Amino acid sequence: MTSEQSKSDISRARILDAAAKTFRQKGYAATTLIEIARAAGMQAGSLYYHFGSKDELLEEVLDIGMRRVHEAVEESQKRLPTDSSHRDRIRVAVEAHLATLLKHDDYTSANIRIFGQVPEEVQLHHIRQRDAYAELWRQILSKAQKSGALRSDIDLGLVRMLLMGALNWSVEWYQPGRTPIQTIADQMCLMLFNGIGIEEPARSRENETVT
Amino acid sequence: MTSEQSKSDISRARILDAAAKTFRQKGYAATTLIEIARAAGMQAGSLYYHFGSKDELLEEVLDIGMRRVHEAVEESQKRLPTDSSHRDRIRVAVEAHLATLLKHDDYTSANIRIFGQVPEEVQLHHIRQRDAYAELWRQILSKAQKSGALRSDIDLGLVRMLLMGALNWSVEWYQPGRTPIQTIADQMCLMLFNGIGIEEPARSRENETVT
DNA sequence: ACATGTTTCGAACGTGCATTAGATTTACGA
DNA sequence: TCGTAAATCTAATGCACGTTCGAAACATGT
Numbered sequence: 001m002t003s004e005q006s007k008s009d010i011s012r013a014r015i016l017d018a019a020a021k022t023f024r025q026k027g028y029a030a031t032t033l034i035e036i037a038r039a040a041g042m043q044a045g046s047l048y049y050h051f052g053s054k055d056e057l058l059e060e061v062l063d064i065g066m067r068r069v070h071e072a073v074e075e076s077q078k079r080l081p082t083d084s085s086h087r088d089r090i091r092v093a094v095e096a097h098l099a100t101l102l103k104h105d106d107y108t109s110a111n112i113r114i115f116g117q118v119p120e121e122v123q124l125h126h127i128r129q130r131d132a133y134a135e136l137w138r139q140i141l142s143k144a145q146k147s148g149a150l151r152s153d154i155d156l157g158l159v160r161m162l163l164m165g166a167l168n169w170s171v172e173w174y175q176p177g178r179t180p181i182q183t184i185a186d187q188m189c190l191m192l193f194n195g196i197g198i199e200e201p202a203r204s205r206e207n208e209t210v211t
Numbered sequence: 212m213t214s215e216q217s218k219s220d221i222s223r224a225r226i227l228d229a230a231a232k233t234f235r236q237k238g239y240a241a242t243t244l245i246e247i248a249r250a251a252g253m254q255a256g257s258l259y260y261h262f263g264s265k266d267e268l269l270e271e272v273l274d275i276g277m278r279r280v281h282e283a284v285e286e287s288q289k290r291l292p293t294d295s296s297h298r299d300r301i302r303v304a305v306e307a308h309l310a311t312l313l314k315h316d317d318y319t320s321a322n323i324r325i326f327g328q329v330p331e332e333v334q335l336h337h338i339r340q341r342d343a344y345a346e347l348w349r350q351i352l353s354k355a356q357k358s359g360a361l362r363s364d365i366d367l368g369l370v371r372m373l374l375m376g377a378l379n380w381s382v383e384w385y386q387p388g389r390t391p392i393q394t395i396a397d398q399m400c401l402m403l404f405n406g407i408g409i410e411e412p413a414r415s416r417e418n419e420t421v422t
Numbered sequence: 423a424c425a426t427g428t429t430t431c432g433a434a435c436g437t438g439c440a441t442t443a444g445a446t447t448t449a450c451g452a
Numbered sequence: 453t454c455g456t457a458a459a460t461c462t463a464a465t466g467c468a469c470g471t472t473c474g475a476a477a478c479a480t481g482t
Contacts, residue, residue: 007449007459027328029240033440045442046460054440087408116324116383117238150407158398159407161384162377169376172327179369187369195406196361196370197298218429218479243469256472257430265470 012050014040017106020061024110028058028118055122062118062126065111070133072096077140086144087193093140094192095185097167102174102181109171134160163192223261225251228317231272235321239269239329266333273329273337276322281344283307288351297355298404304351305403306396308378313385313392320382345371374403 018039022031033054037044051057076096080089100108115123115130137160144150150159166188174184229250233242244265248255262268287307291300311319326334326341348371355361361370377399385395 011459025328027238027240027325029238030328032438034438042459043461044440045462048441049459113327114238117236117241117328148409151409154402154407155398158390158395159402161380162399162402165378165380165383166373166376169372169380172376173372184369187366188373191365191370191373191403191406193406193408195402195404196365197404198360198362222429244471245469253429254431255470256432259471260429 008050011040011042015042015047015050015057016061016064019057020065020106020110023058023061023114024106028114055119058118059122059125061107062111062115062122063129065105065107065109066126066129066133068105069097069100069108070129070136072100073133073136086147086149087189089140090144090192091185091189093137094163094167094189095182098170098185098188099181101167101171102176112168112171137164219261222251222253226253226258226261226268227272227275230268231276231317231321234269234272234325235317239325266330269329270333270336272318273322273326273333274340276316276318276320277337277340277344279316280308280311280319281340281347283311284344284347297358297360298400300351301355301403302396302400304348305374305378305400306393309381309396309399310392312378312382313387323379323382348375 015036018036019031022035022039033044033047036057037047040047047057051060073093073096076092077089080092101112102109115126138156141150141156141160145152145156150156170184226247229247230242233246233250236242244255244258247268248258251258258268262271284304284307287303288300291303312323313320326337349367352361352367352371356363356367361367381395
């Protein structure tokens with residue numbers, strides 16, 4: 001073997017990449033093994049040397065996708081100085097989640113996009129993993145609130161849902177080359193922390209200059 | 212004919228309901244006409260008396276779904292007194308969108324969930340409709356900002372994406388019987404307008420009753 | 423009761439797909 | 453160079469699904 005990678009490992013990786021990409025685009029059921037194989041440079045039958053079934057391939061894609069965001073966010077927290085503000089902790093978590101999602105990671109975006117439409121049996125195998133990721137966020141937000149960085153009159157569960165929704169939805173509209181990911185993350189955090197409203201309640205009467 | 216509804220209309224409606232429900236749950240490709248037919252109380256072949264093809268059925272479900280949110284949000288604006296605050300205008304729009312999505316409307320949630328994974332040709336037929344809905348929100352937000360109800364240093368496009376993400380994601384986690392829709396809408400607007408951060412950098416120490 | 427149009431059935435057809443298994447090629451150590 | 457294991461190919465199998473179509477069942481006006 002030339003390097004650390006056997007030929008099998010390389011093919012395996014190519015197949016997984018192709019699968020993640022196609023699953024993400026078309027969904028699970030609409031994706032054929034023929035497509036995946038072609039994108040990986042081989043015949044459909046050859047896939048079975050590396051994976052036992054289409055489902056098995058799917059499960060590995062889902063697993064990798066979730067593991068990547070989880071690790072990215074976890075790392076973002078560890079990398080931070082211990083005396084960082086809780087706003088910063090949340091900010092880097094948001095950045096990590098977004099960056100993983102949008103920067104070429106078909107695995108994570110495939111997971112997010114198709115999870116709800118995958119065979120029930122497959123879903124069950126991954127619920128634990130999803131819960132673990134949710135728990136990570138729960139802790140980040142909870143610590144922030146306890147330390148007084150977040151208002152105490154808000155439902156953290158709802159905050160988490162709102163935040164995940166806003167972040168995950170980006171896979172539906174983000175286009176590489178437009179607004180940089182860093183900017184998106186910053187703006188989102190700004191809105192999240194400060195809101196989009198103007199503080200002083202309406203007073204002036206110079207209404208309506210609208211289109 | 213007994214009432215305004217011919218038998219054909221009734222069957223048609225049953226089929227559409229069944230289709231919307233199943234598409235929403237399993238996605239387009241994974242849904243079989245046999246399933247839809249059974250849920251509608253007939254045989255698969257009988258569907259073709261009402262619809263020309265599976266795609267045609269899909270298109271009608273998508274169309275109805277998008278029309279329903281659009282009309283709901285539009286109505287919410289018309290129903291409002293002309294002198295209502297822009298915060299209220301946004302609030303009722305959020306309520307309308309959420310209520311449509313979560314209150315038994317398989318059509319709208321099907322549209323949101325599966326649109327990205329539908330045959331490209333079908334997507335093209337519905338882009339105009341989607342744009343129209345986006346435009347409705349664009350105007351609501353733009354009017355609010357121009358009138359001074361929203362900060363002027365934020366990117367409205369991003370606000371819209373964030374908001375749509377937060378709202379649409381609710382189909383992934385909402386469970387009937389838990390938090391009422393009205394409460395979710397209120398809380399979301401609260402966060403949206405005021406943010407979740409504490410204004411004055413940490414000062415008091417009297418909070419702490421968190422889980 | 424009959425006739426005519428409407429709606430559903432039921433069986434069949436063709437296709438595309440996941441999967442299998444044996445043959446074939448490729449890589450590599452001895 | 454040879455032999456063996458790894459990796460891929462190729463063709464075949466079987467099944468599930470979308471779709472078609474003539475027959476049956478149903479409804480309705482006369």
